[in-house]
Amino acid sequence: xxxxxxxxxxxxxxxxxxxxxxxxxxxxxxxxxxxxxxxxxxxxxxxxxxxxxxxxxxxxxxxxxxxxxxxxxxxxxxxxxxxxxxxxxxxxxxxxxxxxxxxxxxxxxxxxxxxxxxxxxxxxxxxxxxxxxxxxxxxxxxxxxxxxxxxxxxxxxxxxxxxxxxxxxxxxxxxxxxxxxxxxxxxxxxxxxxxxxxxxxxxxxxxxxxxxxxxxxxxxxxxxxxxxxxxxxxxxxxxxxxx
Amino acid sequence: xxxxxxxxxxxxxxxxxxxxxxxxxxxxxxxxxxxxxxxxxxxxxxxxxxxxxxxxxxxxxxxxxxxxxxxxxxxxxxxxxxxxxxxxxxxxxxxxxxxxxxxxxxxxxxxxxxxxxxxxxxxxxxxxxxxxxxxxxxxxxxxxxxxxxxxxxxxxxxxxxxxxxxxxxxxxxxxxxxxxxxxxxxxxxxxxxxxxxxxxxxxxxxxxxxxxxxxxxxxxxxxxxxxxxxxxxxxxxxxxxxxxxx
Numbered sequence: 007x008x009x010x011x012x013x014x015x016x017x018x019x020x021x022x023x024x025x026x027x028x029x030x031x032x033x034x035x036x037x038x039x040x041x042x043x044x045x046x047x048x049x050x051x052x053x054x055x056x057x058x059x060x061x062x063x064x065x066x067x068x069x070x071x072x073x074x075x076x077x078x079x080x081x082x083x084x085x086x087x088x089x090x091x092x093x094x095x096x097x098x099x100x101x102x103x104x105x106x107x108x109x110x111x112x113x114x115x116x117x118x119x120x121x122x123x124x125x126x127x128x129x130x131x132x133x134x135x136x137x138x139x140x141x142x143x144x145x146x147x148x149x150x151x152x153x154x155x156x157x158x159x160x161x162x163x164x165x166x167x168x169x170x171x172x173x174x175x176x177x178x179x180x181x182x183x184x185x186x187x188x189x190x191x192x193x194x195x196x197x198x199x200x201x202x203x204x205x206x207x208x209x210x211x212x213x214x215x216x217x218x219x220x221x222x223x224x225x226x227x228x229x230x231x232x233x234x235x236x237x238x239x240x241x242x243x244x245x246x247x248x249x
Numbered sequence: 250x251x252x253x254x255x256x257x258x259x260x261x262x263x264x265x266x267x268x269x270x271x272x273x274x275x276x277x278x279x280x281x282x283x284x285x286x287x288x289x290x291x292x293x294x295x296x297x298x299x300x301x302x303x304x305x306x307x308x309x310x311x312x313x314x315x316x317x318x319x320x321x322x323x324x325x326x327x328x329x330x331x332x333x334x335x336x337x338x339x340x341x342x343x344x345x346x347x348x349x350x351x352x353x354x355x356x357x358x359x360x361x362x363x364x365x366x367x368x369x370x371x372x373x374x375x376x377x378x379x380x381x382x383x384x385x386x387x388x389x390x391x392x393x394x395x396x397x398x399x400x401x402x403x404x405x406x407x408x409x410x411x412x413x414x415x416x417x418x419x420x421x422x423x424x425x426x427x428x429x430x431x432x433x434x435x436x437x438x439x440x441x442x443x444x445x446x447x448x449x450x451x452x453x454x455x456x457x458x459x460x461x462x463x464x465x466x467x468x469x470x471x472x473x474x475x476x477x478x479x480x481x482x483x484x485x486x487x488x489x490x491x492x493x494x495x
Contacts (some may be wrong), residue, residue, distance in 0.1 A: 018488055020481040021362075021399050022407035022444035036367060039406050046444060048364060048404035050484050067488060068291065068402030070309055072368070098309040098323075098371030139369045140320070166402060223488055 009043075011055050011062075018223075019047040019064065026055070026062055033063040036072075052223060067223055069166030071195040073097045073143040077134045078152075080160065080193030081145065083124050088115040091124055093132070093145060096165065096195040103132060103145040110148070129155040131191055131199065151191065158189075158201035161212055163219045165196035170222040171215060178218070178228055185235040186211045210238045257432045260417040267429070269298075273422045276412070276472055281392075281483040283400040289376075291401025293483075295393035298426060299383035304393035305376045306401040312372035323368035327356035329390055331379040351387050352377075358391055358411070358440045358450035364404040373403060384427035385413050391440050391450065392476060399484055409449055410476040411440035414465040416457060421465050423472045437462075439469035443477045 009028015013019060025038065025045045032038045032045070039048045047053070051064040073079070073095065081093035081101050091108075093101035105113045105120055113120075124130065130145075131152050137143040147153045163171065172179050172192055179190055188202040188211050198215065202208035214231055221227060239245045260268050267273065277298030286292035289305035296302075312318035329352040333342050344352075355377065363373065375397065377390045388411035395409040415425035417433035430436050435455030441448045457465060 018485050020408070020484040021405040022442065022477075023481070024444070036404055039364070039404070041445075046406065048406065049402055050399055050488075066402050068400060070290065070402060072309075098311055098368055100311065221491060224491065 008060055011053075011057065013053050015053070015055065016225075017053050018050075018067075019053055020050050021046075021048055023047045025053060025064070030055075030060050030062040033061050034065070037064040037066050038062060065169075066166050069164060070098075071096050071165040073099065073101075073134050073137045074194075075134050075137055077194040078191075079132055079134060079145075079195045080155075080191065080197035080199055081130050081132055081195075083126050083128045083130065086120045086124070086126060088120070089113065091120065093130065095132075095143070095145075096162075096197065097143065099142045101132065101134070101143050101145040103130070103147065107145075108147050108153075124154060129160065129199070131155060131193070155191075155199055158199050159208065161198045161200060161215050163196045163198065163215060165194070167219045167222045168192060168194055168196055170227065171198065171218055173228065178231070181228055181232060182211060182214060182235075185232060186214070206242050206244060210235055210242070213238065258428060260429055260432060261420050267417070267422060269426065271422075273420055274468060274471070276424045276475060277426065279476065279479060281396065281479055283396055283483055283487055289397070289401075291397045291399070291403070293393045293396035293400060295389050295396065297385055297389045297392075297424065299381055300385050300389045300426075301379070301381040302386065302389045302393045303378050303380060304390065304397040305378075306373065306394075306397040306403065307376075308373040308401070309368040309371040309403070310374070312370060318370040318372070321369050322365040323363075323371040323373050325356055325360055325363060325365060325373050325375065327352045327359070327375045327377070327394070329355055329377045329379070329387070331382060331386070335379045335382045351390075354450060354452070355387065355391055355394060359394060359398070359409060361447060361449050362395070362406045362409055362442050362445070363398060364406065367404060373398075382427070384425055384430045385438070387450075388412050388438050388440065392480065396480055396483065399480075400487075407442035407444045407447075408477060408480050409440050409442050410473045410480055411438060411450060412469055412472040412476060413438040414469045414472075416455065416461065416465070421461060421468055423468050435461075435465075437465055437469065439466065439473065441470060441473050443470075443474060 011026045049066045051066040054063045081095045084094045085092045091103045095101040132145040135146040191199040280296040282294045291306040391411040416435040437453045440450035
């Protein structure tokens with residue numbers, strides 16, 4: 007036994023709480039702080055450990071968005087340059103989207119204006135292509151489902167709750183899509199683009215997303231969401247019910 | 250802070266209690282709450298008796314103006330401000346020398362615990378507003394600021410808790426208020442990160458002997474331990490109280 011865990015599985019911890027002593031593999035380096043052989047929590051979160059693999063993890067309950075390559079984000083154009091756009095991605099850095107990437111061809115700034123394609127306030131779905139600590143994240147819109155958003159609405163949630171909206175292997179997202187008939191694009195940065203067939207379903211979906219955000223740390227979420235959507239549908243007369 | 254106006258009241262009564270009925274080693278009644286402001290990334294309200302403080306944290310966000318950004322870590326910016334209505338006599342809302350200095354002191358007391366190296370070139374802003382002042386505003390502000398940082402989800406090595414010890418009528422007392430500060434012989438604010446075992450703020454106004462200083466520090470650390478426990482309970486309470494609907 008290389009170490010002992012001092013807290014229970016899925017226990018709520020605060021910064022400075024002693025989690026474990028010994029040798030563990032830390033799966034979430036940004037939420038665990040190590041002094042000598044002691045592991046402390048750096049955030050308010052839930053502890054997850056696996057004693058057979060000696061792994062430790064803390065899932066934060068509050069958070070911010072910090073870009074990582076390959077993340078899908080929903081961005082809003084903030085300013086337009088000569089050959090690139092600056093995109094607000096709710097991170098401590100602006101995202102940079104090059105015109106040649108978005109248009110798929112070289113552009114001549116003397117002959118065309120970028121505002122013809124994307125203007126301030128436009129919404130895009132993009133992938134983070136490159137990001138390291140020294141430079142601003144580089145975005146790309148090459149790929150399936152990426153590019154300018156032309157219809158739908160945006161819901162903003164706490165970025166720490168994004169994994170719960172997606173669910174295990176996308177289970178929560180597909181539940182939401184199947185139950186409401188809406189299409190969701192969940193950005194890692196906590197922006198969700200929703201496209202719904204009608205107003206009632208849109209309202210139900212937004213309420214369901216808010217509920218996920220509020221109750222993310224309580225087990226049995228998917229079932230509660232299913233029940234919640236069904237009840238709301240009955241209440242709004244979308245499907246027949248006993249009352 | 251009010252001056253030393255009027256007659257000096259009796260600070261230690263015949264029965265050994267203080268002018269407000271507390272024992273020498275007793276804290277004022279404390280209230281704490283996190284998530285009080287909707288638009289901040291993290292916020293906290295802390296009350297020590299009649300001293301009331303709200304702290305708000307924004308970030309990590311882009312450092313503006315850009316030249317203040319540091320290439321290898323986040324800048325922590327701190328603003329301590331007293332509301333014009335927080336004191337007996339209206340205080341001008343312009344930042345005074347005292348407020349500018351306290352902002353710096355509070356920032357330096359928080360910097361050792363915040364893991365700023367995780368956010369190069371970014372900025373973390375802490376805004377502290379004193380709503381009502383009755384002594385010990387810097388320690389209350391620090392306690393609130395560290396709660397607000399944790400509420401924003403910013404990684405920290407530990408929470409910082411703070412309290413002042415004073416010497417009044419020759420007796421060392423914990424968590425002094427305005428009257429005791431004005432008419433006392435010494436005032437020593439202390440802030441510490443208990444799990445790290447580090448003192449992040451130590452100031453002393455007035456005169457203490459070496460023995461008194463050591464005793465005062467012990468007293469402060471005992472008070473800090475109590476405040477620290479309350480801070481953790483407050484942070485966890487926000488989640489434990491969420492009720493499952495449906």
